[in-house]
Amino acid sequence: MKKIIVYISFLLLVSCGGISLISRGTENLYTPEFTKLIERAKGAYAAGSKDTAIAQLEAIQDEPLLPTEVAMKKNLIGVIRFSEGDFEQAIYNFNMALTTSSLDEKLTAQIHLNLASSYYKLGDTDNTLSTLLLCDFKKLEGKEFQNYHKLRFNVAKDLGRKKISIESLFWMLSKEKDLVVLKSSQQFSELVTLYFSLEQQERIRFIKDLSDEKTLIAGYLTYLEVEQLYNQAKRSEASNLAGWITRVYEETPSIVELANNFLRRIENFASLNQRSIGIVLPLSAEGQKGIFARRALAGIDHAVRNLNESNANNEGWVPLILEVADSSGSAVVGKRRVAELIESKNVSLLIGGLFSNEAVAEYEMAKKYGTFFISLSQVFIDKLQKNHLLIEVPGSVESQISVLFEEKFLSSFGKKAAIIFPDTERGRAYVDEFWRKASESGSTVVGVHVYDSKNTDQRDTVQKLLGLKYKRERQEELEILEELHELEGATSIRRIQTLKPEVDFDWAFIPSTPDDALQIIPSFGYFDAFNVPLIGDPSWRSTNISKESYKLGRLYFVDGDVPKGESDFVNSFKRRNQESPRIVELLGYEAFEIANNILGSGEFKSRGDLEQSLITANHVTGLTGDWVLKENVWLKKMNLMNLYRGKTSKMKLEEVKAE
Structure with missing residues (x-):
């Protein structure tokens, strides 16, 4: 109901450009005799005598009229038909008016608005928008200007034309001169929401395209973009854009003051x-x-x-x-x-x-x-959100995954990989990087399976990886094996695995916590998938896993060096x-050792100096490993560790041969 009321309220706002006076500078396009006839018809219309007004206008012969006079006559007839609710006749007259109105730009703009309003009344949003886009709205003034953009915004919104909606909101606010009033406007809130839903390059192109208008709203949107760039750690771009504001909007003191305050603030924060x-x-x-x-x-x-x-x-x-x-x-x-x-x-x-x-x-x-x-x-x-200003002491996801897709690892373990990961933010970070590095190295990801860490039994996940979950696909093989099993009889109380597991991968990565790992790892043996290389993350350097490793066979995990006792x-x-x-x-x-090594590498007067030093050095030394800067991300040099019967040792990949 509320939506219907809003729609009806908007329809009340939609009206023709109306019957306006001849605009200044176009007097030579209209003869005094025609002007008198038009004024008489206007008077009749204003007095409520629509039929009289129509009769007077239709009595004016087109032949002796100037082109713009014909256009004005047809436009006025269209306005009256519009007010009567005869929108088809209104559209006919507005279209006729447009054929001869081009010399009077303001009149042409009004006719386009009138025609679009008529289409809108008929529910023809496509023609409404296409007509509005033909209108030179800068020739409209006051209420007509606002009504044009209100209509354009609503139609564009209905049709999902986001950029046009943004432009319309922008122009609705373009006449505002007071920043406080501007920011308190409902239209401003809607504009900011839509504006920041665009890609950043689109936004910057948008504000720069409109900078010639020198409006308060254009300047303030640009300033908001400065803040956004700074929040994204794009400090250089933010400073450059703020400087651009001070030059382009020098006649808008409130915007220049905001930009200058920003520049002073970041200069203060840069000191250390x-x-x-x-x-x-x-x-x-x-x-x-x-x-x-x-x-x-x-x-x-x-x-x-x-x-x-x-x-x-x-x-x-x-x-x-x-x-x-x-x-x-x-x-x-x-x-x-x-x-x-x-x-x-x-x-x-x-x-x-x-x-x-x-x-x-x-x-x-x-x-x-x-x-x-x-x-x-x-x-x-x-990974794209990380940069050279971050080191992760335990070794980042990127650092760990890079070990698994190095050439020497792939030569030893094989290029067909699988991953089992938890349905968490952590798990998704691992699988995203796993896919990326596999593609980059030319490896094949054979299986990707997610598990719920809230479950205490993970056999279902392992069953899927081993091709044992959906038996229908292997029905013929299953029936043969079941017959053999019946003939042989049960010879053991151990569960009989009728179907053999399909191990079509060379190794599996399982970035799970120790508790989850102790649910997942034994499931491979349960389904007769023995001697499958299973590789974990640094959390597998765990007392619990070490204690259980006597039952689990040989395990691997990625980790840094750990100081000896x-x-x-x-x-x-x-x-x-x-x-x-x-x-x-x-x-x-x-x-702290990393921090001290960084700070001890030179004298730094600003954060920019320190940042540049890090980029140039390209190397940081720590206690459990070194870091190198690659693709603007710090990667820790990590090792593949071997865990067997409670003992942990560093692997020498050149001595390993894939099973």
């Missing part, structure tokens, strides 16, 4: 204190989150103490300081803490992202400010803290 490192951890979070956060901080604190103590007597040594902020276990809070550390403390770089959901939010905020972010966990976003790090940590470090402390320690 090279001896200051920001730390964002969920220190006050309840449960395991808070415990892990405090352990990670212990690893970082140990590293910075070691560094400052060992250099305390060096002349000119300036200690590194930690600016620690608490994310409270919230991605939203963590994001805010990142901004505060950069804006208020001018930290040179950041360590954070102990948990993946916080890592994504914190990295995106750091990237916006052009600040290097060292993540203590993996960042599960598309008697390493300098382990020994010094024991002395300071009276306990041995675990993986979380190691992550914190390594994150």
